[in-house]
Amino acid sequence: MLIFEHSRPGREATAQSPATMADLSDLPANQLRSEKPGLPEVSELQAVRHYTRLSQKNFSIDTNFYPLGSCTMKYNPRGCNTYAMLPGLLARHPYAPESASQGYMACLYELQEMLKDVTGMKSVSLTPAAGAQGEFAGVAMIRAYHDARNDTARTEILVPDAAHGTNPATANMCGYEVREIPTNKEGDVDIEALKAAVGPQTAGIMLTNPSTLGVFERKIEEIAKTVHQAGGLLYYDGANLNAILGKVRPGDMGFDVIHMNLHKTFSTPHGGGGPGAGPVGVSERLAPFLPVPMVGENNGHYFWITEKDKPQSIGRMSAFMGNAGVLLRAYIYARMLGREGMQRVAEYATLNANYLLARLREAGFDLAFPKRRATHEFIVTLKKQKKELDVTAMDFAKRLLDYGYHAPTTYFPLLVPECLLIEPTESEAKEDLDGFVEAMVKIHEEAKDNAELLKEAPHTQPVRRLDDVRAARELDLAWTGS
Amino acid sequence: MSDVPSDLKYTKSHEWIRVEGDEATIGITDHAQDQLGDMVFVEVPEVGAAFDVGDACAVVESVKAASDVYSPLTGEVIESNEALADSPESVNQDAYGDGWIMKLKLSDPEELEELLDADAYAEFCENEDH
C-alpha cells in the first residue's frame, strides 16, 4: 500500500508546521500556485508506521550478511552516525564564517591528512560527492594537466576490459575516446597489448588494483612505467581500496591520481544507494588542479582553499562542500580504527575472503581464477552448473535470499560467465561465513534435485521475481491515483 | 539456430537489408534480437536524416542492454517504423517483417557488394558463438 492510499482529505500532522498560512498578496497573482500540491494527508503515526514497515522490507547490513562484491558492505558503526549528527554539526550553514567553523574544519583537515597517508598521495580534496564524481574529477585533472602543457594531442584514455562501467562513461564525459586493453587468463592486464596501445595520443589509463576480477595486478610497476614513458598518467579507481588499506599505497605503485569511496573503505552508510563520498588524492604535479573547496591550516587556524587560491583548479563539483556529513562519519571511523586498525582492515578482509574461497572450493564450486589468491573478494563461476543443471548465477542469487543472505554481485565483471563476485568484508564473523557456505552447498543440492526451487526463487520475500520487461515497456514511474 | 532468410543481405553487426531498386529496408536480425532479449524500446531515426556506412542510426533497448544499430549503407531515411514506439516487441516477434527499423534511399548502390549473403552471415554467427 502506498502512503497516498492512507490519505484522507483534511487530515494533518499539525504539530509539524506553522499554524496558519501567511499573506502572499504582495506577490503577483500570476506567479502563485493555483492548487495545493497533491501530497499525502496522513497523521504522523501513519507516516511513521508506513515507513517503519517499508524499512522492514529491506535487506541491510544491520540485518543480513551482505557479500555484495565490489561494494564493501561492512559494518557501519552506529557511533559514526551519532557523533556526525550532533545538533551543532547539523545546524552549521555551509556559508558560516571560518570563525564559527573551526571545529568542523579541523575534522575535514585531519581527514585530508589521514587520506594522504594511506594513499601515498601529496594532496587530497574531499569535495567529490561520490565515487563516480571522484572519477570524473580525476580524469578532468588529467585533462587539465595535459591542456596546461598544451599537450592537446592526447585524446585517448586506456581502460582494461574488466573495468567497471563508470570508467568508460567518465572518460567520455571528460571528452576522451576510450580504448580497451584486454586482460589475460590469469586476470592481469595484457602487458604486450598495453605496450602496443600506448603512444602520443595516450592521456592516461584508468586502473583498479586489486582489479574488478578480485586479484592483485602483479605487474603494476611495469604498467606504470609503460604509461608514464608514453607521457600518460595513471588513474587509480579506489573501489577496491579495502583490500590493501595500510598495506600498499596507490602512490607507491606509481599512480598520479586516485579516488576513494568512503562509503566502502571508510564505512559510511550506503543508504539504499547514496549518499557516498569520493575524495581525490593526487601526486605533486596534479596538485594545482584539485577541485575546490579544500581545507588549509596555518598555525592552528583552518581556512578554506578556493578557486582564488587555486586558479588552475578543475573547479567545483557541487554547490558547497560535497557530502560533508559523510566526510564526518568517515573521519570518526578513521579515528576509531587508528593506524593499526587501518592495517587490520585489509588483513581481515583478505583473511575472510580467502577463507570463504577455500571453503567454497572444497565444497565443489569453480573459481574464475583458481591459481590466484583472493584479495578482499573473489569470483565463483557457475558456468558448469548452467551447462549441467540449467541453473544460472541469477537463480543462485535469488535462492540465497530465501536463506537470509543478500546475493553476491552477479553478472559483473562481464568477462566471467555466470559469475558471483563475493566480498565478505572484515566485519563478518567466522560462523556467518560458514553459514553462507552451508547455504551455497544446500542450494547446489537443490539445483540437482529440484531445480525449479531455484528458478522460482525467492519464495520468502515480500514479492517474487518481478516483471522487468513490463516495468520498462509500460512505464509507471509515478502514481496517478488520488 | 536462428532464422536467416536467403533473400536478404546482412552485416557483421547483425543488421539485415532488403533491397528494392534504390531503396533498402533495414532491421536487426533474428539472431541479434535473440541475443538482446525482450525489447522494451526502439529509437528510430527521423525521416530525412542522412547516414554514412557505419553511422549509428537507431538504438534497440532491452531490459539488459541497449545497442546501437549501424547503418549498413549510405543514404537518406525515407521512412522509419514509428509503430515500434508502441510495440517494440515486434522486433522480437517478427524481426524481418513488422520489426523493420528504417527505409533508406541509397546514394551508392555499389556498397551492396560489401554486404554478406545469407550463407556467409549464418557462418559468421556460427563462429561467433564459439
Next chain:
Amino acid sequence: MPFIPHTEGEVAAMLDAIGVDTIENLFDEIPQSLRIGKLNAVPEAMSEMEIGRLMMQRAEQDGHPLNFIGAGAYEHHIPAAVWEITTRGEFYSAYTPYQAEASQGTLQVIYEYQTMMTRLMAMDVSNASLYDGASGLAEAVLMAVRANRKSKSKKILVPRALHPNYRKTTYSIVHNQGIELIEVPYDAAGGHTPVEALKEYEGQDITAVVIAQPNFFGVLEDVDDLTNWAQNNGALTIAVVNPLVMSVLKPPGQWGDNGVDIACGEGQPLGVPLSSGGPYYGFMCAKQAHVRQMPGRIVGRTVDRDGRIGYTLTLQAREQHIRRTKATSNICTNQGLAVTASTIFMSIVGGAGLQRMASQSHANTVSLINQLSGEHVKPRFSRPCFHEAVLTLDASLDAVMQDLASQNLLPGFALQDDYPELENSLLVCATETKTGQDLARYAELLGQAIATHASSGVLSQSHGA
C-alpha cells in the same frame, strides 16, 4: 580489534583451512617493494567514548549562531520522526536495490518520492535524485543537449542571477564536452532576468535556456515569458527551483504555454538539515518525452510472477554499467538516504503544511526587510522577492558581518565576491524557524553595527550596477 570479530582460535582455524601460516602470507602476490610499514599521519585508535567527547567539543566550539543565511541552503523545521526513521539500519545500511525482491522498502520509498516530486513540480516523471542542486543542473544541461536533437550548437543560456556556485559547478562538469554556457544579465533595478535580455539570441540556434525561480537574489522571474521565449526559439527549458517554494508558487510544469522540459534543483529544504552543505540531493523531473534521456536511477512499478504489485529499477539500459561510454551519465548512486528523509518529511508535513512553511518564511523575510531597512540599509531590487532578498548597506559589509558574527548572529551572504557590482550587499533570509524576537535582535544588532561602521555619506539612491 575495532569492528573485527575474530578470536585467535578462529584465525588459526581459518588460516589452516586456507593452507597458509600467517595472514601476511595472503599478501604474497604483492611485490615486496611496494609494501609499507607504519602509517605516520594516522593517529592511534580512539574508543567511541573518546571520539564522542572530541566531536562534542568540536561541535560546541562552532557555537549555535542565529542564522539568517539562505543562499541555496535553508533552515526549516524537520519533524523528529524524519531522521529517526531514515537512520533505521534497514534504510541506512542497505545498498542500491539491485536485488529488487529484497529491497522493496527502498524501492517503494523512491517510487513514492518520484510521485511526490512530479506532483510538486507538475511534471510527468522524476528520477531517484542526483548529488545536489548544482551538479543536478549540470546533468540537466547534458540531458538537454541529448534531448534537443534539432539543436546542434550546444549553447545554453544561463542567467547571471543564478546561484554562482551552480554556474561554476555546471561549467566544471560540462565544458569538456564542448558545451558553451552563455551568461544572460539581470536587470540592475529589478534584479530579474528580463526577457529582452534574450532578444539578441532570437533566431540563433540555442540548445536550452536555464530559468531560476526564485533567482539567487530571491527575486521572482517572469517565468511564463522566459519559458515561451525559449520554446518559440527551439530551445529546451530547464527550471532551477526551490521545491518548498513551489508549494505556493506556480510550478514549472505550468510555466508558459507548455510547461518546462526539465525541472531540477536542491532538495535540501524538504527535510534535510543544513549540515555544512551536505549530504543534500538534487531532484530532477522532466516531460515524459525526455524520460530516456534522464540520468540516474529510476524506479518503476510492475508486478511479480503472482501478479502482486512490486517495484524495481527500470530503464537501466541508459546507465553506465550497461551503456558504458554511451551512458546518459557516469552517475551510479542517487542520494538515497536524503531522499528517504524528504519522502517522510513530505508525508508528515503534507501539502498544506508545506504551503504554511513557505508562506511563513516569506512573511518573516518581508518583516525582517522592513525592520532592517532605513537610512543606511536599502533593499537593492524593486521586483517582488520570495523568502530571500538583497539589502545594500551604507557601511563596510565585512566589518558589519564580523561585528554580528562576534555576537553570534550570521546576517546573510555577502554578494560582493561573486557580484563585484553589488558592493556591500547582503542576501538575507528568515525562514519560519525565526521568531519575532529573533528578527528584532537582528535589527537591533545591525543598527548598532551600522552606527559604528556607516560611511559618512547617505546611501546612494542609484540602482545602477
